Amino acid sequence: MKTFAWKYISDQIYKEINEGRYLEGQKLPTENEYSLRFGVNRHTIRRALNELIRKSYIYSRKGSGFYVSEKKTIHFINQRPRFTKSLIASGDTPLTKIIRLEYIKPNEEEAKNLKIKKEEMVIFLEGIGYRNNTPICIYKKIFPSNRIPGLMASFKKNSSISKALFDSGIKDYIRSYSIISSKLTNHVEAFLLKCNQGEPLICTKNLNVNNKKEPIEFGYTLFMGSRVEIYIENN
Amino acid sequence: MKTFAWKYISDQIYKEINEGRYLEGQKLPTENEYSLRFGVNRHTIRRALNELIRKSYIYSRKGSGFYVSEKKTIHFINQRPRFTKSLIASGDTPLTKIIRLEYIKPNEEEAKNLKIKKEEMVIFLEGIGYRNNTPICIYKKIFPSNRIPGLMASFKKNSSISKALFDSGIKDYIRSYSIISSKLTNHVEAFLLKCNQGEPLICTKNLNVNNKKEPIEFGYTLFMGSRVEIYIENN
DNA sequence: CCAAATAACTAGACAACTAGACAAATTATA
DNA sequence: TATAATTTGTCTAGTTGTCTAGTTATTTGG
Numbered sequence: 001m002k003t004f005a006w007k008y009i010s011d012q013i014y015k016e017i018n019e020g021r022y023l024e025g026q027k028l029p030t031e032n033e034y035s036l037r038f039g040v041n042r043h044t045i046r047r048a049l050n051e052l053i054r055k056s057y058i059y060s061r062k063g064s065g066f067y068v069s070e071k072k073t074i075h076f077i078n079q080r081p082r083f084t085k086s087l088i089a090s091g092d093t094p095l096t097k098i099i100r101l102e103y104i105k106p107n108e109e110e111a112k113n114l115k116i117k118k119e120e121m122v123i124f125l126e127g128i129g130y131r132n133n134t135p136i137c138i139y140k141k142i143f144p145s146n147r148i149p150g151l152m153a154s155f156k157k158n159s160s161i162s163k164a165l166f167d168s169g170i171k172d173y174i175r176s177y178s179i180i181s182s183k184l185t186n187h188v189e190a191f192l193l194k195c196n197q198g199e200p201l202i203c204t205k206n207l208n209v210n211n212k213k214e215p216i217e218f219g220y221t222l223f224m225g226s227r228v229e230i231y232i233e234n235n
Numbered sequence: 236m237k238t239f240a241w242k243y244i245s246d247q248i249y250k251e252i253n254e255g256r257y258l259e260g261q262k263l264p265t266e267n268e269y270s271l272r273f274g275v276n277r278h279t280i281r282r283a284l285n286e287l288i289r290k291s292y293i294y295s296r297k298g299s300g301f302y303v304s305e306k307k308t309i310h311f312i313n314q315r316p317r318f319t320k321s322l323i324a325s326g327d328t329p330l331t332k333i334i335r336l337e338y339i340k341p342n343e344e345e346a347k348n349l350k351i352k353k354e355e356m357v358i359f360l361e362g363i364g365y366r367n368n369t370p371i372c373i374y375k376k377i378f379p380s381n382r383i384p385g386l387m388a389s390f391k392k393n394s395s396i397s398k399a400l401f402d403s404g405i406k407d408y409i410r411s412y413s414i415i416s417s418k419l420t421n422h423v424e425a426f427l428l429k430c431n432q433g434e435p436l437i438c439t440k441n442l443n444v445n446n447k448k449e450p451i452e453f454g455y456t457l458f459m460g461s462r463v464e465i466y467i468e469n470n
Numbered sequence: 471c472c473a474a475a476t477a478a479c480t481a482g483a484c485a486a487c488t489a490g491a492c493a494a495a496t497t498a499t500a
Numbered sequence: 501t502a503t504a505a506t507t508t509g510t511c512t513a514g515t516t517g518t519c520t521a522g523t524t525a526t527t528t529g530g
Contacts, residue, residue: 004478030515041480062516063487187238194274265507276488297508298495
């Protein structure tokens, strides 16, 4: 049995990362530099680095370089889900950027979950969640606007989603259920998450209800597998 | 299929313009602002914006910014249509490029409109109309050559269509009727008009007659919806 | 053990993207 | 009005991503 160059190099670089030679988020040497150092072709270096990407120890940015991955964000799924708070608690700077906000017609599943008629227009909200300026998820949320008067205006005024809900009278809400699945990023998701096409995603689908148990939000979230892990709390 | 950042961004900005978020002539966000918003380098933004300039949805002013292009208003006159003159009058540089000129057999509608036999050969002329070096329309015209002696030779000599008609004895003509409809560009039209496939077109079909009320031209024109608006005068 | 097939590796070209510098034109400010 | 700041235009250079093609090394199967 023979150890191949790419495997040796991959292990070697990983060892150096593990030794703490490079901090989280720090840039690694370029392909070219590694190529000179190990005396192999650039493509062999790429293979070694791609192996580390596959294991999500590092990630790459086109035209820029390879970087050491940061620790995964833990996303808690429990009764009272709050993206921002869960991140603040873990000492990270959260941010969520809305990229789409409009009225649409719900599909069958959405209408059924929200307990409204298929013809009733709903608020569609799409955004990207960040941690330390790195995108970690794409979320899509459907709100029954008829049940929450003034919500659209509130979204346009507020940057925080839960604050917008609060302003519209939703003082509290709890999660009714969550479904978790997985898939690979398509080209659009890859762009939005600034990753390569074909990376694994953790997909959640969930329903939030108010204290009268009326559905107020049906949402989908795509978490980047390499940057997030989901923690399910039972209490 | 793979989406590049510049393509995604270009499409996104175009969508926002098309939604009416920015009015004609209005300034777009700066390269820097877009760069922060999309999280890419300024040069990638430039590439996206240059794509929109190429399709003349926007234009730029050095040291100032990027602006949404203004539509050209075409006065669709019932009486004396003249592409060249109407553009000169509005202070633009006119140009029309003939891309096809030959004898063909007319179809039923054309023969009927021109009041000739189906077997009688006619002159088929196809061209592209420009404003400021940007294509704004594709036109196809059918002329009953038997009724206008020497017209083909005249077309080959002259660059202006109305001048060619004038030289062939058509000193004056008026529009008999026009029909306006709409459709989306196919890939050939998109290529000729240097725009995306699926852009809306304003389609006109019309008949011109001489002072003896004999039909002398049956024509189709496809105006690019995003670059042109048609003004119809009733008097 | 040999031949064929497969995987590893080299080599090069080109595109997409990042990065920074500086010029030229415009706009805001003192 | 003069100056500073902003913004687009144009460079050069470097890095990753994706191809294609060809060579060498290893494994596989008879």
